[in-house]
Amino acid sequence: AAMPSWVIDRYGSNEVLRFTRDMMFPIIHFPNEVIIRVHAASLNPIDLSMRSGYGATALNMKRDPLKFKIQETEFPLTLGRDVSGVVMECGVNVSYFKPGDEVWAAIPPWKQGTLSEFVVASGNEVSFKPKCLSHIEAAALPYVGLTTWSALNKVGGLNQSNCSGKRVLILGASGGVGTFAVQLVKAWGAHVTAVCSHDASTLVKKLGADDVIDYKSGNLEEQLKTLPLFDFILDNVGGSTEKWALDLLKKWSGATYVTLVTPFLINMDKLGVADGMLRSGVTVGSKTVKHLLKGVHYRWAFFMASGPSLDEIAELVDSGKIQPVIDEVFSFSEVPKAFLKLEGGHARGKTVINVISRQ
Ligand SMILES: NC(=O)c1ccc[n+]([C@@H]2O[C@H](COP(=O)([O-])OP(=O)(O)OC[C@H]3O[C@@H](n4cnc5c(N)ncnc54)[C@H](OP(=O)(O)O)[C@@H]3O)[C@@H](O)[C@H]2O)c1
Structure with missing residues (x-):
């Protein structure tokens, strides 16, 4: 057929x-x-x-x-x-x-x-x-819901009972992952600072973001440095962001930076499966140790298929806390x-x- x-x-x-x-x-x-x-x-x-x-x-x-x-x-x-x-x-x-x-x-x-x-x-x-x-x-x-779930919950350790009072920064808040992440973190009770283009700020505020910063309105790093330090950063943008973003985290308090933009698959395309995995392992391992010595956690996250996590997301949707x-x-x-x-x-x-x- x-x-x-x-x-x-x-x-x-x-x-x-x-x-x-x-x-x-x-x-x-x-x-x-x-x-x-x-x-x-x-x-x-x-x-x-x-x-x-x-x-x-x-x-x-x-x-x-x-x-x-x-x-x-x-x-x-x-x-x-x-x-x-x-x-x-x-x-x-x-x-x-x-x-x-x-x-x-x-x-x-x-x-x-x-x-x-x-x-x-x-x-x-x-x-x-x-x-x-x-x-x-x-x-x-x-797909965006499960990716966010993986980054925030499975990798980042956030959940509905430990977010109250936490300051969360979402870099890239206007796309699929960002619009979901803002709502999930708000549903869990954290304070959300969202970074997006100016024209998306109304949308992102409507989704619950407490502070919205336009990354095109001048030096983003300097703007973010004027705010209180963060407990958690979700990076949907990647590139050179991780060179400065981890300095925005509170030190020695379990604060975590999670990025969704990683060279994991590209390394395997370039180097083959074994060498590519080795390269990724060495990269993430050395960065994790470097940042751990400075008192913050550095992590990579990936989409994870999961019916049970989707069940939890469906509950948040049906209770009006998350909308597409x-x-x-x-x-x-x-x-x-x-x-x-x-x-x-x-x-x-x-x-x-x-x-x-x-x-
Ligand atoms: N590791 C994984 O398993 C995994 C899974 C899903 C997604 N991802 C990655 O996560 C990223 C986001 O995915 P998505 O589905 O949300 O993509 P998307 O829907 O295409 O959204 C990307 C958003 O980022 C914004 N943006 C671009 N440059 C920015 C910057 N410098 N600062 C702030 N915002 C910026 C874009 O809007 P403007 O350009 O107008 O600002 C756009 O709204 C992608 O790189 C994707 O590849 C990884």
């Missing part, structure tokens, strides 16, 4: 995106898997990077670690990580979900993506969609246009794809 999908057959710029009606229908290979009919999907910077071949070395190893597959290639490859949709079929070990359930998930990047009529996911990656959201709204949250921030919705036929929009940068929340009502 075949289904409509957007695929790539090689890495490159936007023209490699190809629509087909003949993509192979997903198959349940493991008893814990479910097949979801995709109602809506959304785009993330990783889709742009993967389209261009970023991370291919590591992802191909993860796709086929023992080189079992006769077929040597990852193509045709479907991008798109977020899904909101309806369960169509369940593996024999799946007891939590049944066909017809409305669910959401973020699919790990080594699996086939969600820019497709159907997608297969492990049961433990899937969660019941928040009741108060449409599929379009729900598709805006899983949608920049623009595109129809399924407009996927290349949606990629171009994302590539233009300056996201104000998420770019969502309405998959089911395709024309």
Whole structure:
């Protein structure tokens, strides 16, 4: 059986995106898997990077670690990580979900993506969609929500019972991750300072940020230095920021800097899996020690697929504490246009794809 999908057959710029009606229908290979009919999907910077071949070395190893597959290639490859949709079929070990359930998930990047009529996911990656959201709204949250959850909670140790009175700085507050992070940290009761462009400040304040700083209005480092020190920094921007940002943390009090912009996959693309991992390990290890000696924690964080974490996010959504921030919705036929929009940068929340009502 075949289904409509957007695929790539090689890495490159936007023209490699190809629509087909003949993509192979997903198959349940493991008893814990479910097949979801995709109602809506959304785009993330990783889709742009993967389209261009970023991370291919590591992802191909993860796709086929023992080189079992006769077929040597990852193509045709479907991008798109977020899904909101309806369960169509369940593996024999799946007891939590049944066909017809409305669910959401973020699919790990080594699996086939969600820019497709159907997608297969492990049961433990899937969660019941928040009741108060449409599929379009729900598709805006899983990947950025789980990435933020990983950075703040799993790596950074923040949770709803230890945030009260803490000062949190979010660098890059206007995009997908930033708009989610501001709301999550506010829901947990911290004081939030958000850094974004001036035109996003109304949005970011509406999401709950206490202080908003425009990074284009003069030297950001100097502006931030005039504020009281922070307990936690989430860096969605990267680049040279980490050279000065850790000086904004309180010392010897468990204060932590977490960055989402790391050379982890690029190192493997450049050096191969083993040497790339070694290089990343040495880099993060030496920086961690250097900063620990100065009394602050330095960490890298990554997206982690997790149904149980999505359950917690769904609760925050249904209780009105977190809402999706949608920049623009595109129809399924407009996927290349949606990629171009994302590539233009300056996201104000998420770019969502309405998959089911395709024309
Ligand atoms: N490690 C992981 O597993 C992981 C997972 C998800 C995301 N990420 C990374 O995290 C970053 C954010 O992801 P996203 O999904 O939120 O991206 P996004 O939706 O494209 O948002 C990026 C935002 O950053 C703003 N920005 C750009 N330069 C800035 C600066 N110097 N200071 C403050 N804001 C700035 C942009 O707006 P303006 O340019 O208009 O200011 C835009 O709103 C990306 O680099 C992404 O690759 C990593």
